[in-house]
Amino acid sequence: MPIIKTEALTHIYSMGSPFESVALENVNIEISQGEFVGLIGHTGSGKSTFVQHLNGLLLPTSGRVLLDGTDINSSKKFRHDARFKVGLVFQYPEYQLFEDTVYRDISFGPRNMKLPKPEIDERVHEAAGFVGVPETLFDKSPLELSGGQKRRVAIAGVIAMRPDILVLDEPTAGLDPEGCESILKNISDYRRTTGATVILVSHSMEDIAKIADRLIVFDGGRTVMDACPEKVFSQADKLRSIGLDVPVATDIAARLRELGVSVPECCYTVEQLRNAVLSLKKGAAEC
Amino acid sequence: MKPIIQVKDVHFRYSGEEHLPPVLNGASLEIEEGSFVVILGHNGSGKSTLAKHLNGILIPNEGCVLVDGMDTRDASKLLDIRRTVGMVFQNPDNQMVASVVEDDVAFAPENLGIPPKEIRSRVDEALKLVDMYEYRLHAPHLLSGGQKQRVAIAGVIAMRPRCIVLDEPTAMLDPAGRQEVIGTIKRLCRENGITIVLITHHMNEAVDADKVFVMSNGRVISQGTPKEVFSNVEFLKSEGLTVPDTAELLYKLRLSGIDLPAEALSIEECAQAIAAALK
Amino acid sequence: MLKDITLGQYFPGNSFIHRLDPRTKLLFIIVYITALFVSKSYVTYGILLLVLAVSIAVSKIRLSAIFKGLKPLMFIMIFTAILNLFYTKGGTELFSFWVFTVTTKGVEFAFFMVLRIMMLISGTFLLTYTTTPMALTDGMELLLTPFKKLHVPVHEFSMMMSIALRFIPTLIEEADKITNAQKARGADFETGKLTDRAKALLPLLVPLFVSAFRRADELAIAMESRCYHGGEGRTRMKKLKMAAPDILTLVFSALMLAVIIILARFGI
Known part of the structure; x- marks a missing residue:
């Protein structure tokens, strides 16, 4: 059974007003326990609206969201619980920090879950560990931290709820290359250690290419592709036609094939392309 | 060509941060008029602080900044300096003062006391240059990120500056918005001769620059053409920066013993070089 | 919820009212409000209601937009109505319970109060x-210009107003985002004691x-970068100009106020 599933999910903003707009239209997605899914699409494609349905923040205009087989909007209590089972990290999450210490901010979610104190403490330490927030920062005000550290604290605040599904909306936006890389590594490690399902929303193809196992592409409120990265990136023209980039490695590989170098279609990271070129040099092409 | 901006051995510390190392620690650079210059550096390298020195928002503790020969420490020249070097910042929302696009673009010329008729023509011209003329009566908060940032650029162009400094203008944008903005500023440089100083950590935006400066710990540690700078992959990595994927691939292949040039930056050059090496 | 706030919203258009000089509109609204407070009878309220209805019709603003604006103020109106209903003495007693007495006068007062608001x-x-x-802020600044002589910071005031209006939608959007982000961490904004x-x-x-x-x-840094240095020596792209329709409107507003005052003098 999929851990989360949407059935004919449709969302229309400002229904009945002149500003009415269809944000999602008949979206059917199934995600299994432990998957690492990347959601891509340009701004306004519906991906952010979609993820806000997964924890019940938005109500479907029609259709259902099933969490572990139960409609999350079937009861008020279930919708409330869904908030903790599906941890949602918004874009620029550092803007939501509000407590006077880092420790208290990370513990906000667990406290709302009404957990006993020792467990809250354990979770705060664990979550901080996952995202690389050292304990020496616990008593500091979040406002004193650097941009990158704030981002980590905010992500820890969601991880501390130990969600079954962790959803991150553009977690690397605005960070420098080193910051991006280390946050992505933290997320990968978190997933490996806990076995949690991770959904990463991004418009950075390079980031997504590196870590996701499955890509879902949104355009105009619909899912237009749902496949493994190799398959998705091999349709470079289609991606470009809906305003998305393809990883640079895909472009180089395509040009190489035009030049008569038979690198396989499934190369979409620099690492894979390097391996393909090296094996061509040795005489055997593989991916 | 003569430099439009000269930064000479600038040291700077924010007040109240005397216990910390200086943010700028002997930064020096020269920017030629009409060129497209990119300044790279990781967060905290001092690049945004340097940007704020280029139009006299910040004044050096030591050293000096000359804009078209005018010293930013000379308070009487401040307005002339600011109309020569325009600034665009990261967050487009926080640089718009008016609730209608064209009123916002008019803000700078109004401050300069320009006659109404001329403001009107400057505003229309600026909006056309960034391709936002048809949105002139829209409310800024309803525009996309890329559109907002282009309005911000128009707001600067309306001063008729000779140089525009952009401090991470694409950091908050999606790929489409990023392309809109980068395309616009490249055009302003190549077709209108406006000097562009782009501060960024998107390496791919630096590929077409005339000159790249790399900053670290408050000083310029490397400068040259993009090819020169990006050929030094190990050095950039040690500074917490990446290189464009093309340079990265060539670098990795070179490490594995394939004889490849270090300075093929475009996809075309990169593919050609690899194809040639495999022949 | 927060998105329903319509304060500071502008509906683009090209009606007679849209084209009037903002100063004319500001003066007119001041005169209109004065007239409302002078008004005491069905006749005078009727005249003013007619003026309002015609203005709305001419402006082509939809009535629903006006009602939407009134909605958040419902509470104040109901509160005022109740206060007037119970605390006005005089007229015939309609009914009473405990310490409250409702009189015809009270009903009339409550009705006028709500109508006035x-x-x-x-x-x-x-x-x-x-x-x-x-x-709007330009118009305000110009109307208040005489006060500059008294060292009232008129330009600064109008700049603040226009920036506030510019940032209302941005901050509302942001408040919505933060609310959602905190809800995602289990924050509860809706239940519990006050x-x-x-x-x-x-x-x-x-x-x-x-x-x-x-x-x-x-924003302060961005404004400085765009050569902002106070109101001194500033020019305007859109020079406000009073034209014939403005004069006509102002003459009309003066007449309207005069009629209302005269009628009120005669107890109508």
Whole structure:
């Protein structure tokens, strides 16, 4: 059974007003326990609206969201619980920090879950560990931290709820290359250690290419592709036609094939392309 | 060509941060008029602080900044300096003062006391240059990120500056918005001769620059053409920066013993070089 | 919920009212409000209601937009009505219970009070709906220019107004985002005792304030970068000009006020 599933999910903003707009239209997605899914699409494609349905923040205009087989909007209590089972990290999450210490901010979610104190403490330490927030920062005000550290604290605040599904909306936006890389590594490690399902929303193809196992592409409120990265990136023209980039490695590989170098279609990271070129040099092409 | 901006051995510390190392620690650079210059550096390298020195928002503790020969420490020249070097910042929302696009673009010329008729023509011209003329009566908060940032650029162009400094203008944008903005500023440089100083950590935006400066710990540690700078992959990595994927691939292949040039930056050059090496 | 606030919203258009000079509209609304407060009878209220109705019709602003603006103020109106209903003495007693007595006079007063508030607010909304915030603050600045001689910071005041209007939608959007982000961490804004609910607002208000200060900081730097140095020597792209329709409107407003005052003098 999929851990989360949407059935004919449709969302229309400002229904009945002149500003009415269809944000999602008949979206059917199934995600299994432990998957690492990347959601891509340009701004306004519906991906952010979609993820806000997964924890019940938005109500479907029609259709259902099933969490572990139960409609999350079937009861008020279930919708409330869904908030903790599906941890949602918004874009620029550092803007939501509000407590006077880092420790208290990370513990906000667990406290709302009404957990006993020792467990809250354990979770705060664990979550901080996952995202690389050292304990020496616990008593500091979040406002004193650097941009990158704030981002980590905010992500820890969601991880501390130990969600079954962790959803991150553009977690690397605005960070420098080193910051991006280390946050992505933290997320990968978190997933490996806990076995949690991770959904990463991004418009950075390079980031997504590196870590996701499955890509879902949104355009105009619909899912237009749902496949493994190799398959998705091999349709470079289609991606470009809906305003998305393809990883640079895909472009180089395509040009190489035009030049008569038979690198396989499934190369979409620099690492894979390097391996393909090296094996061509040795005489055997593989991916 | 003569430099439009000269930064000479600038040291700077924010007040109240005397216990910390200086943010700028002997930064020096020269920017030629009409060129497209990119300044790279990781967060905290001092690049945004340097940007704020280029139009006299910040004044050096030591050293000096000359804009078209005018010293930013000379308070009487401040307005002339600011109309020569325009600034665009990261967050487009926080640089718009008016609730209608064209009123916002008019803000700078109004401050300069320009006659109404001329403001009107400057505003229309600026909006056309960034391709936002048809949105002139829209409310800024309803525009996309890329559109907002282009309005911000128009707001600067309306001063008729000779140089525009952009401090991470694409950091908050999606790929489409990023392309809109980068395309616009490249055009302003190549077709209108406006000097562009782009501060960024998107390496791919630096590929077409005339000159790249790399900053670290408050000083310029490397400068040259993009090819020169990006050929030094190990050095950039040690500074917490990446290189464009093309340079990265060539670098990795070179490490594995394939004889490849270090300075093929475009996809075309990169593919050609690899194809040639495999022949 | 927050998105329903219509304050400072501008509905683009090209009606007679849209084209009037903002100063004319500001003066007119001041005269109109004065007339409302002088008004005491069905006749005078009727005249003013007619003026409002014609203005709305001419402006082509939809009635629903006006009502939407009134909605958030419902509470104040009901409160005023109740207060007037129970605390007005005189007239015939209709019914009474405990310490409350409702009289015909009370009903009449409550009715006029609510009508007055509704007309006052509708008129003000019509002004903001048909005038860009920039024009509005420019108009205000020009009307207040004589006060500059008394060292009243008129330019600064109008600049503050226009920036506030510019940032209302941005901050509302931001408040929505933060609310959702905190809800995602299990924050509860809707249930609990009043004290709990007030406390529950902290996760929203603290980030909102922090962000507003950050924005103010960045905006100040951006404004300086665009050569802002106060009102001294500033020019305007859109020079406000009084034309024939403005004169006509002002003459009409003076007549309207005169008629209302005369009628009120005769007890009508």
